[in-house]
Amino acid sequence: xxxxxxxxxxxxxxxxxxxxxxxxxxxxxxxxxxxxxxxxxxxxxxxxxxxxxxxxxxxxxxxxxxxxxxxxxxxxxxxxxxxxxxxxxxxxxxxxxxxxxxxxxxxxxxxxxxxxxxxxxxxxxxxxxxxxxxxxxxxxxxxxxxxxxxxxxxxxxxxxxxxxxxxxxxxxxxxxxxxxxxxxxxxxxxxxxxxxxxxxxxxxxxxxxxxxxxxxxxxxxxxxxxxxxxxxxxxxxxxxxxxxxxxxxxxxxxxxxxxxxxxxxxxxxxxxxxxxxxxxxxxxxxxxxxxxxxxxxxxxxxxxxxxxxxxxxxxxxxxxxxxxxxxxxxxxxxxxxxxxxxxxxxxxxxxxxxxxxxxxxxxxxxx
Numbered sequence: 001x002x003x004x005x006x007x008x009x010x011x012x013x014x015x016x017x018x019x020x021x022x023x024x025x026x027x028x029x030x031x032x033x034x035x036x037x038x039x040x041x042x043x044x045x046x047x048x049x050x051x052x053x054x055x056x057x058x059x060x061x062x063x064x065x066x067x068x069x070x071x072x073x074x075x076x077x078x079x080x081x082x083x084x085x086x087x088x089x090x091x092x093x094x095x096x097x098x099x100x101x102x103x104x105x106x107x108x109x110x111x112x113x114x115x116x117x118x119x120x121x122x123x124x125x126x127x128x129x130x131x132x133x134x135x136x137x138x139x140x141x142x143x144x145x146x147x148x149x150x151x152x153x154x155x156x157x158x159x160x161x162x163x164x165x166x167x168x169x170x171x172x173x174x175x176x177x178x179x180x181x182x183x184x185x186x187x188x189x190x191x192x193x194x195x196x197x198x199x200x201x202x203x204x205x206x207x208x209x210x211x212x213x214x215x216x217x218x219x220x221x222x223x224x225x226x227x228x229x230x231x232x233x234x235x236x237x238x239x240x241x242x243x244x245x246x247x248x249x250x251x252x253x254x255x256x257x258x259x260x261x262x263x264x265x266x267x268x269x270x271x272x273x274x275x276x277x278x279x280x281x282x283x284x285x286x287x288x289x290x291x292x293x294x295x296x297x298x299x300x301x302x303x304x305x306x307x308x309x310x311x312x313x314x315x316x317x318x319x320x321x322x323x324x325x326x327x328x329x330x331x332x333x334x335x336x337x338x339x340x341x342x343x344x345x346x347x348x349x350x351x352x353x354x355x356x357x358x359x360x361x362x363x364x365x366x367x
Contacts, residue, residue: 001074001305002054003282003294006047006064008301009037014213017098019129019194024094024299035095038301039281041065041088041201053293064088064303077278077306089119090259092281092301093197094128101189102221103137103164103209107231108183112204115227120183122258123199124242128285130173131192138179138187139240141169146229153208153225164209169240178242178253184233185240196283200258206231280304290314 008024016034021027024036040047046063059067068075068086080089106112106121113119125136144152144167152163168186171177173193181187186208189195206228210221244251244263254261281303288297292312296302 001071001307002052002292003302003304003308004049004059004067005051005294005296005300005302006039007050009035009040009045009047011035011037014215015097015099015101015191017096017194019096020094020299023128023194025297026299032098033096034098035093038092038094038283039064039088039303040091041068041086042091042203051294071305073277074307075279075305077276079277080279080306087201089201090281091197091199091201092283093199094195094299095125095189095197096194097189097191099191099213100135100211102207102211102213103168103186103188104205104207105186105228105231106181106183106202106206107204111231112183112202116204118204119200119202121200121202121204122183122256123181123197124254124259124261125177125179125181125189126196126253126261126263127173127175127177127179127193128196129175129194130177134173134192135190136171136173136177136179136187136193136241137168137190138171138181139169139185140167140234140236142167143236144234146232146234149232149234150225150229153223153228157212160212162209162211171241176246178244179240180242180254180256182233182256184231186232196285198254198259198261277306279306280308 008026010020010026010028010030010033012030012032013034014032016032018033020033020036021030037045037047041064046065049059049062049064049067052059059070062070065086065088068081068088073079073081076084076088083089106123107115108120108122111120127136152167155163157163168188171179173190173195179187206224207221208223208225208228210223213221215221242253244253246263249265251263252260253263281301282291282296283301284296284298286298288295290296291302291304292308294302
C-alpha cells in the first residue's frame with residue numbers, strides 16, 4: 001500500500017491569521033484561517049484522500065473512516081484497529097493565531113468518558129514560527145486550590161486583565177519550541193504563533209477565560225468554569241517547555257501512551273526498511289521529497305499505512321527515519337550519520353542533512 005495524501009480542512013476562526021495557506025502553497029481567498037486539519041477522523045470533518053500516485057485510484061475520494069473500514073489493520077495496524085476500530089485516534093493540525101486563543105483545559109480519558117462518553121485530550125505543540133514577543137501559556141506558575149481557581153476565574157477583569165492570567169505560566173515562543181500538554185494542563189496559544197499540533201481525537205474543551213472576546217454575533221463565547229474545576233491538574237511543575245537536542249539529526253520529542261513523535265533532519269536519497277504494527281504520519285515542515293511515488297513538500301502531511309514496510313525516498317532536502325519503538329534498540333547520531341539498531345541486530349546507517357519533518361505514529365509501548 002502506498003502512502004496517502006489528504007485534502008486539508010481549512011478552518012476560519014475568530015482568531016485566525018494568514019500564514020497557513022502560503023506555508024502550504026495553497027491559493028485561497030478564505031479569510032482568517034486559524035487551523036488546517038491535516039489528518040482527521042472527526043465525524044463531519046473526516047479527511048478525504050486526494051492522491052496516492054496510482055492512476056484511476058479507487059481510494060481517491062474516500063474518507064479516512066471509509067479507508068479504515070476497507071483496510072482495517074493493514075492501514076492503521078492490527079493493535080490500533082483492535083482498540084479503536086474505525087475511529088482514527090489522532091488529529092494533526094497546523095494552527096495560526098493572529099489573536100490570543102482562549103485559556104482552556106481538556107479532561108483526561110476517565111473524566112471525559114464519565115461526562116461525554118468519549119476520550120479525553122492530550123496534545124503537543126511544535127512551534128514553527130513565533131513573532132517577536134509572541135507567547136505560549138502552559139501550566140500553573142503558582143499553587144492554587146480548586147476553590148481559589150473558581151474565585152479567580154469568576155472575578156471581574158481589572159483593566160481588561162483577568163486574575164487567571166496572573167497564575168498561568170507564560171513562555172516566549174520561538175521556532176522549534178516544544179510543549180507537551182497532558183490532559184488537565186491549563187494552556188493557551190498566544191497571538192503571533194504558528195505551530196503544528198498533534199492531539200488525541202477529541203473535541204472536548206473547557207474554556208476558562210476568553211480575553212473578553214465576542215463571537216460573530218457580538219456575544220461572549222461560552223465559558224466552562226465549573227466543568228474545568230475538576231479537570232485541571234493543579235500541580236506546579238518547574239518547567240513546561242519540553243527540551244530536546246536540536247543539534248542532532250534525529251530527536252525523539254514525545255513518547256506518551258497516545259503518540260510518539262520524532263523530529264528528523266535529513267537529506268539525500270534513502271531506503272528505509274521498518275516493521276511497524278501502526279500507521280505513521282509524516283508532517284513536512286520544510287523541504288520536499290518523493291516518498292514511494294508521492295511528492296511531498298513543506299506544509300503537506302502523509303499517512304503511511306502500517307503494511308508499508310519499505311520507504312524509498314528521493315529528495316532535495318527531505319527524508320525521514322522512523323521505527324516503531326518496540327523494535328528500536330538504540331539510535332546513535334552525529335551531524336553526518338545516524339545508526340539505528342533494531343531488535344534483530346540489524347544496523348541501518350543513513351546520511352543526515354538539513355531539512356526537517358515530524359514523523360509520528362500511534363503505537364503501543366511493548367517492554
